[in-house]
Amino acid sequence: MKVLIAILVLGIQVNAFGASIKRRAVLRDKDFNAVIDEVTLPDLTSDVGYEGKYFKIVHGKNNEAIRFDDSEDLQLKAATTYYHLNVARKFFAEKIKAQYVQEMPQVIIRVDLINVFNELGHFANDKLDPQFNNALSIPAGIGYEPKGVKPWGNEIWFRPSKDINIKDFKGIVDYGGSVKGALVNFRNQNHMANLELFMVVVLNGGLQSGAGITSVMRIAGSSLLLEAIYQSSDIAAQFFSRKNYHLDSALVPEIIYHEFSHIALSDHLELTHSTPVNEGLADYFAGKIANSKKLATKINDYNLFSGKKVEKKQQYRIGFERGEYANADFVFGLLWNVGDTVGVDIENNFIYGMTSLLTTNGTIRDDLINATLEACKLHCKSPFNDRLRLYKLYNSKNM
Numbered sequence: 001m002k003v004l005i006a007i008l009v010l011g012i013q014v015n016a017f018g019a020s021i022k023r024r025a026v027l028r029d030k031d032f033n034a035v036i037d038e039v040t041l042p043d044l045t046s047d048v049g050y051e052g053k054y055f056k057i058v059h060g061k062n063n064e065a066i067r068f069d070d071s072e073d074l075q076l077k078a079a080t081t082y083y084h085l086n087v088a089r090k091f092f093a094e095k096i097k098a099q100y101v102q103e104m105p106q107v108i109i110r111v112d113l114i115n116v117f118n119e120l121g122h123f124a125n126d127k128l129d130p131q132f133n134n135a136l137s138i139p140a141g142i143g144y145e146p147k148g149v150k151p152w153g154n155e156i157w158f159r160p161s162k163d164i165n166i167k168d169f170k171g172i173v174d175y176g177g178s179v180k181g182a183l184v185n186f187r188n189q190n191h192m193a194n195l196e197l198f199m200v201v202v203l204n205g206g207l208q209s210g211a212g213i214t215s216v217m218r219i220a221g222s223s224l225l226l227e228a229i230y231q232s233s234d235i236a237a238q239f240f241s242r243k244n245y246h247l248d249s250a251l252v253p254e255i256i257y258h259e260f261s262h263i264a265l266s267d268h269l270e271l272t273h274s275t276p277v278n279e280g281l282a283d284y285f286a287g288k289i290a291n292s293k294k295l296a297t298k299i300n301d302y303n304l305f306s307g308k309k310v311e312k313k314q315q316y317r318i319g320f321e322r323g324e325y326a327n328a329d330f331v332f333g334l335l336w337n338v339g340d341t342v343g344v345d346i347e348n349n350f351i352y353g354m355t356s357l358l359t360t361n362g363t364i365r366d367d368l369i370n371a372t373l374e375a376c377k378l379h380c381k382s383p384f385n386d387r388l389r390l391y392k393l394y395n396s397k398n399m
Contacts, residue, residue, distance in 0.1 A: 132162035280331020
């Protein structure tokens with residue numbers, strides 16, 4: 001009898017640790033459209049909530065896992081993030097065999113969190129610049145004992161969605177009182193350099209180079225181009241029909257992949273601020289995990305911002321080195337082309353290995369190019385010929 005009881009208890013423990021259950025989550029169908037379907041959530045360590053061996057999904061500043069009996073909307077976000085984070089982790093841990101990811105402790109995932117990140121206090125005050133429509137990967141912190149703030153590990157924060165109308169942008173940003181200023185700021189903030197020629201024609205030369213809106217927080221690539229700022233210009237607005245924008249980042253698979261890629265690469269690229277190289281690398285791996293050359297497109301129920309595309313034809317410009325271009329498509333497309341150049345059989349390991357040759361503040365023209373050429377010596381099947389092909393690629397991009 002005692003043996004039977006012991007077996008039953010052991011069976012419960014086995015079921016509770018490493019268990020799998022089914023829940024509804026946002027997925028991509030064969031045409032890359034967003035659909036809600038049932039998925040299996042792997043490696044759960046809880047039978048009451050969304051906590052597993054590698055991830056714990058919590059609501060806001062709460063530290064308890066979201067429960068299986070919470071609201072349907074909250075569960076959809078919890079199930080979607082949990083499922084896709086495990087997909088992303090499996091890519092790095094099993095396909096690339098990244099030891100850093102294999103040994104990574106459980107990561108806390110916060111959905112619907114509006115707080116700004118505070119390096120000492122973890123969360124800034126709720127009333128201080130509440131955040132919406134983006135996602136953020138934050139570095140571990142030591143806390144602040146005098147205020148009772150405990151240490152924390154690397155985390156990912158997904159902001160709540162908030163519908164924004166173009167008229168709500170009026171007066172928020174100082175455009176210098178001119179349409180020209182508004183268009184210049186829009187171009188830099190949205191990283192849409194190829195829009196310049198079109199607007200020059202439309203406005204008879206009204207768009208010229210200038211300083212962009214300074215980035216005040218690290219959004220890790222997931223604000224996806226705040227094109228609504230552009231539409232705050234009455235003249236520009238007539239060319240576009242869209243009036244409202246929102247982004248529910250916890251329900252967009254590629255954003256989830258992008259954010260975990262930041263975490264996976266954080267052994268070499270710190271989670272301190274956004275740079276074009278860092279964001280481009282996260283975009284590249286998000287695209288490879290999603291098996292798509294497009295990020296956050298065809299998902300209008302959850303994302304009404306522009307997505308990113310590898311196919312966008314762009315020539316290198318020195319302006320792409322600036323922080324306000326961190327979310328541009330250029331590095332994403334460049335790295336995808338680098339992968340094609342060295343060969344699909346080694347591309348993921350090649351790009352991942354290249355990150356160990358980079359620093360957090362690496363530049364595109366110097367550091368990224370040099371890292372790919374050095375990595376080619378180690379990984380390419382034909383280092384000499386493949387390096388020549390890389391030189392040809394960079395020359396075609398005006399680099």
